[in-house]
Amino acid sequence: ASCQDTLPSALEAVLERTQDFTDSAYTSHEHREAILEASERLKAELDHLLELYATVVQTGFEGAANSSEVEESVQACINSARDLSRHLANAAINQAQDLNTATKQGLEIVTDIRQQALSGDVERLNRTSDQFQDSIDHILEVCKLLRHVAVSETLQVSAKFTEINLRVYGPQVVTAANTVSLHPGSKISQENLEVFAEMYQWLVSDVTTIVKDVLEASQAKPEKQVYMSLPRPG
Numbered sequence: 001a002s003c004q005d006t007l008p009s010a011l012e013a014v015l016e017r018t019q020d021f022t023d024s025a026y027t028s029h030e031h032r033e034a035i036l037e038a039s040e041r042l043k044a045e046l047d048h049l050l051e052l053y054a055t056v057v058q059t060g061f062e063g064a065a066n067s068s069e070v071e072e073s074v075q076a077c078i079n080s081a082r083d084l085s086r087h088l089a090n091a092a093i094n095q096a097q098d099l100n101t102a103t104k105q106g107l108e109i110v111t112d113i114r115q116q117a118l119s120g121d122v123e124r125l126n127r128t129s130d131q132f133q134d135s136i137d138h139i140l141e142v143c144k145l146l147r148h149v150a151v152s153e154t155l156q157v158s159a160k161f162t163e164i165n166l167r168v169y170g171p172q173v174v175t176a177a178n179t180v181s182l183h184p185g186s187k188i189s190q191e192n193l194e195v196f197a198e199m200y201q202w203l204v205s206d207v208t209t210i211v212k213d214v215l216e217a218s219q220a221k222p223e224k225q226v227y228m229s230l231p232r233p234g
Helices: 003-021 029-059 068-097 098-121 122-149 152-169 172-182 188-218 223-229
Strands: none
Touching: 003 068, 003 122, 029 152, 029 188, 068 098, 068 122, 068 188, 098 172, 098 188, 122 152, 122 172, 122 188, 152 188, 172 188, 172 223
16 A cells, blocks of 8 residues: 555544543643644644655656655654654643542542441442542543553553453442442452452552553653654554
8 A cells, every 4th residue: 555545544543542632521721732733733744745745656756756845744744743742642641640649539439438338328329439430430541541652562551451450340349339238238248349449459559550651661762752652553
């Protein structure tokens, strides 16, 4: 396939993933605007490059492919890609910095859930369970964004599995708590709740670790390779 096919497809995949950043309720207005502007700039630069390429194809490749105009257009695309990557990373880092508060609140909510389940306070348990799900959703959002900006495949995989584990096992705390509230005298139900509450602590620990690893790797990455951390297809 020619670059006229592959480059637009690659750009579409990148822009699709930037929507995770711009659609996030936790992305600040400033970061959202910066990402949108950088995305439009990259699209415009790539469109210009493809127009030049089409002209080269029509007029012949002899000497034209190395013209200064084409070289400048290629460099403009690279610069725009780096700029977009930087804004995406900044948005993810900004959210990650708030993660400590979110995880702490989540652990406090788990304590409340356990107490309310044991006391059989179903009404309060339902409200607290909703708060807990909101907390999980927030953490999952950060994991997803960090996965997009992770600078190595190993970190991307780690972030993805951390996200999956939290998505699958986190809500089990609520399920176990509901069972306890229905059967407060059941020792098995209580032990089951304790198991999932403890598992959630481990999940939060995994999240904290992957956030730290992604941020440290991102800061250590040479500037000239920053554009490689743009979201990848798949």
